[in-house]
Amino acid sequence: MVKLSAKDYFSSDFKLGILGGGQLGKMLLYETRKFDIRTKVMDASDEAPCKIACNEFVKGSLMDFDAVYDFGKDVDVLTIEIENVNLDALEKLEDEGTKVYPPAKALRTIQNKATQKLFYTDNGIPTAGFSRFAYASEIKDSVENGGLEFPFVWKAAQFGYDGQGVKVVRKMDDLAELPSGECITETMIPFKNELAVIVVRNPSGDVVTYPVVEMEFHPEANQVEYVICPARIDEDIALKARKIALKVSEKIGHIGILAVEMFQTQDDEILVNEVAPRPHNSGHYSIEASYTNQFEQHIRAILNLPLGKTESKVAGIMVNLVGTEGHTGNVVYENIAEIMTMDGVTPHIYGKKQTRPFRKMGHVTIVNKDVDEARRVAQKVKETIKVISK
Amino acid sequence: MVKLSAKDYFSSDFKLGILGGGQLGKMLLYETRKFDIRTKVMDASDEAPCKIACNEFVKGSLMDFDAVYDFGKDVDVLTIEIENVNLDALEKLEDEGTKVYPPAKALRTIQNKATQKLFYTDNGIPTAGFSRFAYASEIKDSVENGGLEFPFVWKAAQFGYDGQGVKVVRKMDDLAELPSGECITETMIPFKNELAVIVVRNPSGDVVTYPVVEMEFHPEANQVEYVICPARIDEDIALKARKIALKVSEKIGHIGILAVEMFQTQDDEILVNEVAPRPHNSGHYSIEASYTNQFEQHIRAILNLPLGKTESKVAGIMVNLVGTEGHTGNVVYENIAEIMTMDGVTPHIYGKKQTRPFRKMGHVTIVNKDVDEARRVAQKVKETIKVISK
Numbered sequence: 001m002v003k004l005s006a007k008d009y010f011s012s013d014f015k016l017g018i019l020g021g022g023q024l025g026k027m028l029l030y031e032t033r034k035f036d037i038r039t040k041v042m043d044a045s046d047e048a049p050c051k052i053a054c055n056e057f058v059k060g061s062l063m064d065f066d067a068v069y070d071f072g073k074d075v076d077v078l079t080i081e082i083e084n085v086n087l088d089a090l091e092k093l094e095d096e097g098t099k100v101y102p103p104a105k106a107l108r109t110i111q112n113k114a115t116q117k118l119f120y121t122d123n124g125i126p127t128a129g130f131s132r133f134a135y136a137s138e139i140k141d142s143v144e145n146g147g148l149e150f151p152f153v154w155k156a157a158q159f160g161y162d163g164q165g166v167k168v169v170r171k172m173d174d175l176a177e178l179p180s181g182e183c184i185t186e187t188m189i190p191f192k193n194e195l196a197v198i199v200v201r202n203p204s205g206d207v208v209t210y211p212v213v214e215m216e217f218h219p220e221a222n223q224v225e226y227v228i229c230p231a232r233i234d235e236d237i238a239l240k241a242r243k244i245a246l247k248v249s250e251k252i253g254h255i256g257i258l259a260v261e262m263f264q265t266q267d268d269e270i271l272v273n274e275v276a277p278r279p280h281n282s283g284h285y286s287i288e289a290s291y292t293n294q295f296e297q298h299i300r301a302i303l304n305l306p307l308g309k310t311e312s313k314v315a316g317i318m319v320n321l322v323g324t325e326g327h328t329g330n331v332v333y334e335n336i337a338e339i340m341t342m343d344g345v346t347p348h349i350y351g352k353k354q355t356r357p358f359r360k361m362g363h364v365t366i367v368n369k370d371v372d373e374a375r376r377v378a379q380k381v382k383e384t385i386k387v388i389s390k
Numbered sequence: 391m392v393k394l395s396a397k398d399y400f401s402s403d404f405k406l407g408i409l410g411g412g413q414l415g416k417m418l419l420y421e422t423r424k425f426d427i428r429t430k431v432m433d434a435s436d437e438a439p440c441k442i443a444c445n446e447f448v449k450g451s452l453m454d455f456d457a458v459y460d461f462g463k464d465v466d467v468l469t470i471e472i473e474n475v476n477l478d479a480l481e482k483l484e485d486e487g488t489k490v491y492p493p494a495k496a497l498r499t500i501q502n503k504a505t506q507k508l509f510y511t512d513n514g515i516p517t518a519g520f521s522r523f524a525y526a527s528e529i530k531d532s533v534e535n536g537g538l539e540f541p542f543v544w545k546a547a548q549f550g551y552d553g554q555g556v557k558v559v560r561k562m563d564d565l566a567e568l569p570s571g572e573c574i575t576e577t578m579i580p581f582k583n584e585l586a587v588i589v590v591r592n593p594s595g596d597v598v599t600y601p602v603v604e605m606e607f608h609p610e611a612n613q614v615e616y617v618i619c620p621a622r623i624d625e626d627i628a629l630k631a632r633k634i635a636l637k638v639s640e641k642i643g644h645i646g647i648l649a650v651e652m653f654q655t656q657d658d659e660i661l662v663n664e665v666a667p668r669p670h671n672s673g674h675y676s677i678e679a680s681y682t683n684q685f686e687q688h689i690r691a692i693l694n695l696p697l698g699k700t701e702s703k704v705a706g707i708m709v710n711l712v713g714t715e716g717h718t719g720n721v722v723y724e725n726i727a728e729i730m731t732m733d734g735v736t737p738h739i740y741g742k743k744q745t746r747p748f749r750k751m752g753h754v755t756i757v758n759k760d761v762d763e764a765r766r767v768a769q770k771v772k773e774t775i776k777v778i779s780k
Contacts, residue, residue: 010723010739030420033443036741053423053443291734291757306731313703313757337396341696344681349400351426362426367681367703 009303011036015055016303017075019062020082021048023350023360024279024295027287028081029053031296037303042071049351065089072098079256079302081278083111084159101203101255101302102277109252110277114157114184120272123251125244127272128153128263129187136178139185143172148185157182189271191263194224195231196282197245198294199258200310202301209245210290210310212238213282226378227318229285230371237264244270252277256301257294259283281320281363288346288365289316314344315371317378321347321362321387323355329389331355333362339381344368347385361387399693401426405445406693407465409452410472411438413740413750414669417677418471419443421686427693432461439741455479462488469646469692471668473501474549491593491645491692492667499642500667503547504574510662513641515634517662518543518653519577526568529575533562538575547572579661581653584614585621586672587635588684589648590700592691599635600680600700602628603672616768617708619675620761627658634660642667647688649673671710671753678736678755679706704734705761707768711737711752711777713745719779721745723752729771734758737775751777 008014016032018025021043029050032039040056041048051057060067062082068089072078077099078090090104109119120127131148133139142148156165156179168188169175194217198210214231215224231238245260252258252275259280261273283294292300292308300307323331331353339345344367352361364381368374398404406422408415411433419440422429430446431438441447450457452472458479462468467489468480480494499509510517521538523529532538546555546569558578559565584607588600604621605614621628635650642648642665649670651663673684682690682698690697713721721743729735734757742751754771758764 005727008722010726010737011721011741011743026423029443030423033416033420034736034738036739052445053419055442292736296736300730305727308730308736309734313759331401332398333400336400337695340396340690340698344699346424346682346686346698347400348424349426351401353401369703 009035009037009305012038014038014077015040015075016299017042017071017078018050018054019068019071019078019080019085021045021050021054021057022081023049025050025081026053026350027284027295027348028279028298031293031299034296035299037299040071040075042067062086069093072100077101077302079278079298080107083107083277087111099203099302102258103253103255106252106254106277110275112157112182113155113274114182116274117184117186119252120248123247125248125251125272126270128189131185132157133183133185136175136180136183139169139178139183140172140175142185143175151188153186153188154178155184155186157184189263190266191271192266192268193231193233193264194273195233195241195262195264195270196227196280197242197260197262198280198283198286198310199245199249199254199260200294200297200301200307201249201255201258202307203255203304206307207246207249208297208307208310209242210283210286210294211312212241213285215282225319225382226375227282227285228371228375229289229312229316232371233264237268237270240270244272248272248275257283257298281318284348284363285316285318285365285367286312287348288344288367289314314367314369315374317366317371317374319364319366319378319382320360321349321364321385323357323359323361323387325357327387327389328356329354331361332388332390334386334388335384339364339385342366342377342380344374345377345381355387355389396693396695399425399427399695402428404428404467405430405465406689407432407461407468408440408444409458409461409468409470409475411435411440411444411447412471413439415440415471416443416740417674417685417738418669418688421683421689424686425689427689430461430465432457452476459483462490467491467692469668469688470497473497473667477501489593489692492648493643493645496642496644496667500665501548502572503545503664504572506664507574507576509642510638513637515638515641515662516660518579521575522547523573523575526565526570526573529559529568529573530562530565532575533565541578543576543578544568545574545576547574579653580656581661582656582658583621583623583654584663585623585631585652585654585660586617586670587632587650587652588670588673588676588700589635589639589644589650590684590687590691590697591639591645591648592697593645593694596697597636597639598687598697598700599632600673600676600684601702602631603675605672615709615772616765617672617675618761618765619679619702619706622761623654627654627660630660634662638662638665646691647673647684671708674738674753675706675708675755675757676702677738678734678757679704704757704759705764707756707761707764709754709756709768709772710750711739711754711775713747713749713751713777715747717777717779718746719744721751722778722780724776724778725774729754729775732756732767732770734764734767735771745777745779
């Protein structure tokens with residue numbers, strides 16, 4: 001392969017491959033369009049949001065060896081927008097000289113949650129205690145022989161997404177509802193805050209971190225309501241969180257974005273919860289609030305371009321738009337015009353035609369020079385807009 | 391046609407038509423994608439940048455009655471990204487109930503520069519003195535009989551674009567080089583500053599203005615080097631400029647964006663130079679600097695949604711990327727990686743594969759909390775990046 005220098009990416013025949021054509025890919029494509037980077041996208045669905053806005057689209061299964069391998073052979077750099085892809089194909093592509101970012105090895109560490117947890121303990125990265133089970137049925141034995149105590153968190157080892165594959169188990173009866181496959185259980189952490197830090201690394205070894213963001217939970221529903229940047233935490237906690245995120249990044253050897261989700265415990269310890277090696281929900285605020293948004297930053301990183309400034313122009317808060325309970329069918333965004341009258345509000349509509357309870361349909365960003373004012377507007381946004389069916 | 395309310399635009403069968411598929415259209419499509427607004431684009435070229443990222447693309451001449459009419463019949467709202475379109479077709483579409491924004495009447499006032507100048511004088515809007523000529527050959531007679539004195543500015547009445555169709559005429563010999571068609575001549579204004587104000591109006595009558603921007607010229611080349619927001623002018627001049635821009639907007643009856651270019655004379659009078667009824671080069675800084683960028687704002691306006699906040703998060707400066715003299719052929723962006731190391735710098739590459747001297751190939755935005763620091767970085771950008779051929 002010809003060695004590319006930065007100037008060759010722009011308006012050239014260079015081709016970036018993206019595995020997955022969903023919402024994250026769609027936002028990534030705003031940036032490839034801005035830089036005029038040619039793109040080829042593969043997704044299992046013909047309805048994938050990326051089908052338009054990429055230069056070439058291929059329908060194919062991301063878990064299929066041949067589909068991924070053939071796709072990868074036709075591009076210069078290969079990246080992902082979802083981590084559930086065929087890793088054997090990525091490894092073969094790497095062996096044959098394709099630039100795969102994040103590398104298959106990093107994905108192998110992350111894709112399976114048991115492997116990911118072992119990675120933390122092997123590398124001295126603080127994380128909640130856990131047990132590993134080949135089958136969910138083994139959990140019962142462990143509880144009965146005193147090896148595991150209620151309550152604990154169950155996680156499917158593979159293919160969890162958007163809160164799927166995670167459950168709090170409080171009693172024997174809850175065990176019956178769990179899927180049967182490989183899984184882990186984790187000690188429940190009574191955390192003070194859930195935090196996240198985005199780390200970005202390019203092949204030259206340049207590394208930057210974004211400010212710490214905070215997930216604010218609904219007091220009763222125990223659901224993330226707001227992602228807030230900057231997190232309203234002490235400076236020393238923020239420094240500790242960024243330092244731990246950098247350590248994870250260094251040990252895992254990713255290229256591109258790594259979103260590191262963490263707990264701040266009651267004792268102000270930082271425990272790593274899990275990571276995602278791609279643009280992440282916790283970084284969506286950056287489109288409106290940051291000097292360099294996470295999608296542009298991912299492109300800069302995987303093309304080995306200089307990384308951009310990660311500071312914020314203004315405070316940013318993200319609210320997920322999820323389907324309202326009791327509504328299934330053709331989606332309507334009730335009161336969307338009303339939220340657009342509010343100060344610094346930008347809706348992002350993902351374009352799914354059908355809503356169902358809790359389905360992620362979009363997000364809204366609220367920016368303001370003052371984070372507390374942004375928080376007030378965010379609450380008004382949440383109380384006003386409703387994702388319902390007609 | 392069914393009356394649409396705001397919520398019906400998003401993730402629905404509503405279809406927005408865009409006449410013209412160039413760079414402005416491309417940036418408009420980032421926003422339709424963000425809101426999941428379905429789009430259909432027509433352009434004469436199969437290579438139009440909008441061909442990807444729109445939902446449907448039609449190849450057709452924008453000046454052809456049938457092409458524009460047929461295109462317009464298939465959409466719910468019709469807008470433009472270039473003003474040279476067939477106005478008879480737009481009028482017929484309006485008569486038949488299609489929402490055409492900006493309206494054909496406003497476009498008719500603007501499309502012909504002589505009509506545009508008459509509009510200013512008819513409405514008491516200050517503008518440079520001018521004469522109107524059916525043929526350029528008549529200019530000579532006017533000079534010879536003392537009706538016109540050198541130097542003056544010649545402008546083609548129609549189809550000027552990006553500085554094409556404008557010339558300074560200093561002596562008899564210069565006249566021979568002018569195209570023969572309908573034109574105007576204008577008194578040369580020895581201006582202190584060239585300013586611009588973007589006004590946005592929706593069908594409900596909501597109107598907002600963006601801050602005044604300043605075009606800074608190269609001291610020798612007499613070419614715009616930087617578009618700077620906010621303009622470094624006195625507050626009372628800025629207020630006067632915004633007030634005059636609002637008057638133009640009100641009288642012209644546009645919907646969507648109207649970019650009003652103005653001169654600040656040596657005596658601090660404001661004279662309107664010309665207007666564009668669409669997103670404009672003078673508003674590109676808004677993508678990175680404003681709470682609501684001009685493209686999102688245009689979409690909000692033509693869909694009769696609430697208009698967004700026009701203030702800036704940070705100061706913004708735009709530098710046009712034009713082809714270097716002496717270079718024609720396959721484009722290379724020399725030192726693009728170097729400018730990406732600079733503070734707050736975002737390149738926008740338009741994706742034209744061939745460069746030629748002075749061809750507009752992209753732009754670079756520089757943002758900073760401090761406008762003077764942004765200006766220093768902008769100069770470094772301009773001195774560093776070169777658009778050349780390989």
